[in-house]
Amino acid sequence: MVEKISATNMAQLVEEAFAKCLFKEGEDTTGMIAVEGIVHKYGFHPERLQEQKKTIKALVAELPAQFKEGWSFLNLCMTKDNREWTGVQLRMEQLMVMAIGLDIMAYCMPREMWQILPGGVPYVIVK
Numbered sequence: 001m002v003e004k005i006s007a008t009n010m011a012q013l014v015e016e017a018f019a020k021c022l023f024k025e026g027e028d029t030t031g032m033i034a035v036e037g038i039v040h041k042y043g044f045h046p047e048r049l050q051e052q053k054k055t056i057k058a059l060v061a062e063l064p065a066q067f068k069e070g071w072s073f074l075n076l077c078m079t080k081d082n083r084e085w086t087g088v089q090l091r092m093e094q095l096m097v098m099a100i101g102l103d104i105m106a107y108c109m110p111r112e113m114w115q116i117l118p119g120g121v122p123y124v125i126v127k
Helices: 010-021 046-051 053-060 089-101 111-116
Strands: 033-036 041-044 105-107 123-126
Touching: 010 046, 010 053, 010 089, 033 089, 041 046, 041 089, 046 053, 053 089, 089 105, 089 123
Parallel strands: none
Antiparallel strands: 033 041, 105 123
């Protein structure tokens, strides 16, 4: 069961879900789900990422509706109620890459085109 999500606990929930999806030291990385973020490259444990799908979908559902049409990563820090849930871009990237790994979100343009976008960061879409 996903606990009630609000702007005050969203960052913590993202951080907890992200930590659960990573490989533990010494684990076999066969079948890893690789996702290239804006700054970092991530490898997720496939079963544990899938176990977090309900939570990640609930977190993504808190984002503004504009993401259904594609919107700048820079706006990922806001909730649908226009409240800032984080000021940490790493936390925003963590939510985004988990959602991409689960095919809930996607980049709107290839990385080569990001430089022409505001802030040089991608536009992402909620599928």
